[in-house]
Amino acid sequence: MNLKTLLLASGALLSGTAAVAGGYQVSLAGIKNNGMGGVGVGLSLDQAAMFYNPGALAMVRERGVQLGGNLTFARNSFVAEGGNTQRELRNTVVTPFSLFASYGPTEAKFRAGIAVYTPFGSKLQYAEGWEGRTSLTDIDLKSVFVQPTFSYALTDQLSVGAGLVVLAYGAVNLQRDIPLPDSYGHIELDGKAKTKLGYNAGIFFKPSPMLSLGISYRSKIDAQVEDGDVKFTNISPTFASRFQATKFGATLPLPATTSIGLGIMPSDKLTLAFDINYVNWSAYRNLEFRFDQQINGSTFSTSKRYYQDAFTFRVGGQYKITDAFTARVGGAYDNSPVKNGYVTPETPDADRISGTAGISYAVTEHFGIDLSTQFVTLKKRTQTALDLQNNQTTDRVAGTYKTNIVIPGLGLNYTF
Amino acid sequence: MFRKFVPFVALLGLGITACQPDLESDFKSSAGSADFTRYIAVGNSLTAGFSDNGLYLEGQLNSYPNLLATQFKAAGGGEFEQPLFNSAQSNGSGYLRITGFDATGNPIIGNVAANAAVGIGADSKTPLLAKYTGTGNQNLGVPGIRIADITTAGYGLNNPVGFNPYFERMLGTSPASYLQYVQERVNTIKPTFFTNWLGNNDVLGFATAGGVGATLTPVAEFTTKYNQMLDVLTTGGTKGLVATIPNVTNVPLFTTVPVAAVIASIKANPQIPNASAASLYIRTGTNTIREATANDLLLLPARAVIGTGATQTTLPIGVGYSATMANPLPSQFVLDAAEITSVTNRTNELNAVITAEAQKRNLALFDANAYFTTVARNGVITNGITNTASFVTGNLFSLDGVHPTPRGYAIVANEMIKAINATYGSSVPQLNPGAYRGVRFP
Missing domain, CATH: 3.40.50.1110 (SGNH hydrolase)
Incomplete structure (x- = not known):
């Protein structure tokens, strides 16, 4: 394995992301963390600390590079209210990835690093002709964040850090069918997000070899699309004059996250960790689109989201079996930000329970392989036509959703 | 070393195939106490x-x-x-x-x-x-x-x-x-x-x-x-x-032809003399002629008839100024x-x-x-x-x-x-x- 193959692998992985934490958030940075229920704020495991808690980076003494990739197999089933036909996604695999590299002189109190990761995303392709086709047929939401990071150890026990979070790449592709009196047309919205800046910051405190604490914050970034392309297909000439828009604009908030974490190291071999994340999803009120020309009589569309702030609780541990092997387990409980009656096909969300496992193998003193897998199950969630009517959210579909996700991950790390 | 990963990978494969949620078993159809055979x-x-x-x-x-x-x-x-x-x-x-x-x-x-x-x-x-x-x-x-x-x-x-x-x-x-x-x-x-x-x-x-x-x-x-x-x-x-x-x-x-809209179009019609004083007049089921109100319903075919052919008087069909100065809409076009x-x-x-x-x-x-x-x-x-x-x-x-x-x-x-x-x-x-x-x- 040389650096060139590593880079090739990263190119192949840069193709998509999936919703794996509440809403369209993806918490898949760091394959070691993945194996431990996604904990990391109160730990200084490796360079992935730049994502979880940049304050902990200065405590990661090894300089190094690590590359992680995940395969997300999301399996969703839907039965419309009153129906008995199960609709399943045209299954896709998406590949959230992460790259972390850090450097600092051996004896220096600081570490600098760069992180590349995919914190938000979603890709779903619904069955042909499914009941919710006029809400959504396909969504592909991608974001890549690049984060230069600096962390400084104020004392042997206390370090701080911050990163400049750059939304370096964001893309949205949304497709749905348009109900015409005697047929269905189709609209595709496709756009790139403008580059936007945010930040993250964290404090890490390790009062004893057996205990560590962390707190971190990542700011909100509004992913903003201007001049996205609108494309209509299958609109019969009779109705074509009503569907003339060619450009759209939209804004999607990527909400702020505040996290606290606790690490307990009862022995050299055992690490236990607990994290709580609080995501300000309430920033996501409505999904609004502006169009350059009228679509069926309006240049503006709005759809209620009314997300609410949500907590995620994580627990994980690792045990060093031998010098070469480390095993990990963990779990998480993720409260959905989506209120009852507001579930939409682009985020068929529900409270999530995940169980994770992982293993690391140190091939040499400097090179290691990490494997992880996560099993995520979303609670079965039903919304009725009456719920939709009461909330004035009838632009979506009534029925029952259930989703399971399996995410195997592979990480390669090289330290020096 | 890779041998040690094999069970892990196998478990993973099993997990992926078993992953598709089954909702259909929750929505089984049944006849209850009815029988739909014939x-x-x-x-x-x-x-x-x-x-x-x-x-x-x-x-x-x-x-x-x-x-x-x-x-x-x-x-x-x-x-x-x-x-x-x-x-x-x-x-x-x-x-x-x-x-x-x-x-x-x-x-x-x-x-x-x-x-x-x-x-x-x-x-x-x-x-x-x-x-x-x-x-x-x-x-x-x-x-x-x-x-x-x-x-x-x-x-x-x-x-x-x-x-x-x-x-x-x-x-x-x-x-x-x-x-x-x-x-x-x-x-x-x-x-x-x-x-x-x-x-x-x-x-x-x-x-x-x-x-x-x-x-x-x-x-x-x-x-x-x-x-x-x-x-x-x-x-x-x-x-x-x-x-x-x-x-x-x-x-x-x-419900497609509202009385109010018809009256408004009559009053706005420049071809009708003193149009602002004109209105829609109907012949009721009891054979009286009166001005139409929002309580009367015009049938869809009335749209093609109102304002056409002034056969009985100089006024087009449906148009009038009073019960005695009107060419009332025939009764079959209105449910009074x-x-x-x-x-x-x-x-x-x-x-x-x-x-x-x-x-x-x-x-x-x-x-x-x-x-x-x-x-x-x-x-x-x-x-x-x-x-x-x-x-x-x-x-x-x-x-x-x-x-x-x-x-x-x-x-x-x-x-x-x-x-x-x-x-x-x-x-x-x-x-x-x-x-x-x-x-x-x-």
Whole structure:
């Protein structure tokens, strides 16, 4: 394995992301963390600390590079209210990835690093002709964040850090069918997000070899699309004059996250960790689109989201079996930000329970392989036509959703 | 080292394949205390699948009994035979279709010619339709039939005093009444489930004629004959569903041409002298001439008549300044306030009969009147698609302004399924109305 193959692998992985934490958030940075229920704020495991808690980076003494990739197999089933036909996604695999590299002189109190990761995303392709086709047929939401990071150890026990979070790449592709009196047309919205800046910051405190604490914050970034392309297909000439828009604009908030974490190291071999994340999803009120020309009589569309702030609780541990092997387990409980009656096909969300496992193998003193897998199950969630009517959210579909996700991950790390 | 990863990878593979959630086991269909093995449907044009002012193959295939039978199959239902036109006669009796749009964007509605017509009947006026030659008919819907007609002998026989051609094509050459035909079908098929949606024409005929030349069926006669029909259908305790009569004043035939808009257009018409003093004048059912008010309903065909041909006076039709200086709109184009009251009262009286019988006989009841009143007010949103009672654009009503589109019939079928499931504890799946069209555009 040389650096060139590593880079090739990263190119192949840069193709998509999936919703794996509440809403369209993806918490898949760091394959070691993945194996431990996604904990990391109160730990200084490796360079992935730049994502979880940049304050902990200065405590990661090894300089190094690590590359992680995940395969997300999301399996969703839907039965419309009153129906008995199960609709399943045209299954896709998406590949959230992460790259972390850090450097600092051996004896220096600081570490600098760069992180590349995919914190938000979603890709779903619904069955042909499914009941919710006029809400959504396909969504592909991608974001890549690049984060230069600096962390400084104020004392042997206390370090701080911050990163400049750059939304370096964001893309949205949304497709749905348009109900015409005697047929269905189709609209595709496709756009790139403008580059936007945010930040993250964290404090890490390790009062004893057996205990560590962390707190971190990542700011909100509004992913903003201007001049996205609108494309209509299958609109019969009779109705074509009503569907003339060619450009759209939209804004999607990527909400702020505040996290606290606790690490307990009862022995050299055992690490236990607990994290709580609080995501300000309430920033996501409505999904609004502006169009350059009228679509069926309006240049503006709005759809209620009314997300609410949500907590995620994580627990994980690792045990060093031998010098070469480390095993990990963990779990998480993720409260959905989506209120009852507001579930939409682009985020068929529900409270999530995940169980994770992982293993690391140190091939040499400097090179290691990490494997992880996560099993995520979303609670079965039903919304009725009456719920939709009461909330004035009838632009979506009534029925029952259930989703399971399996995410195997592979990480390669090289330290020096 | 890789050997040690093998069990891990195998476990992972297992996890992925077992990952697809299974919801279907949560939504198993069942018949409950009903039995859908052999189903027959009794009714009028709505039951036959009449749409766009005609009976044609596409409408028959989308009739609510056919849709119901398809859904019943998930809960033990069997095959369902209808008196279909064959594919060479697919235009049936002929029907209405949008052929284009005029300069103001209003649809131009034209006729698709019949291709199932086979001559003129013995009364020298009723067109005969290609006969249904099967023997297993389960959809007994006869367009135009009233409860008042069900015991009339010769109602479906080609004879000089007149007959119903839709019944004639089903019946062959028998002088049997509709009730006798239903009895014969019950004896032959031994149905385990029925639907009965009769009664609409006992008020509709009066309303669509603008209160001219047609009568409302008396309550006593309706009660007697409705019970005769139910006695036949419930032979041996057969379960089923009955439906009430929607108040016809909620359908586009009566709501598309609002009086206020017509009056406003008269007052704004520069060709009418002293137009601001002019208004819309009507001839009522009691032969008085008066100014129209918001309490009167204009029929859809009135749109093509008002303001045309000044034959009786110098004023165009419908225009006037006072009761004595007017060319009133003829009575058949308007359901005046008094006629509306008659129609509404009789609808309520007949519905009371239907509802009482449904309760007495423990039958499922689809209250079509309550349902369509709500739809007329609020529309109905199905799987994110808005449907309303508006003419042409609302998706629910066909071009005759009275009969549903395939989408409308699908929604009717769903409402009946809800009533059946509620009454018999069954789980018959609903269908997706979005899979059925509204009004067809050119």
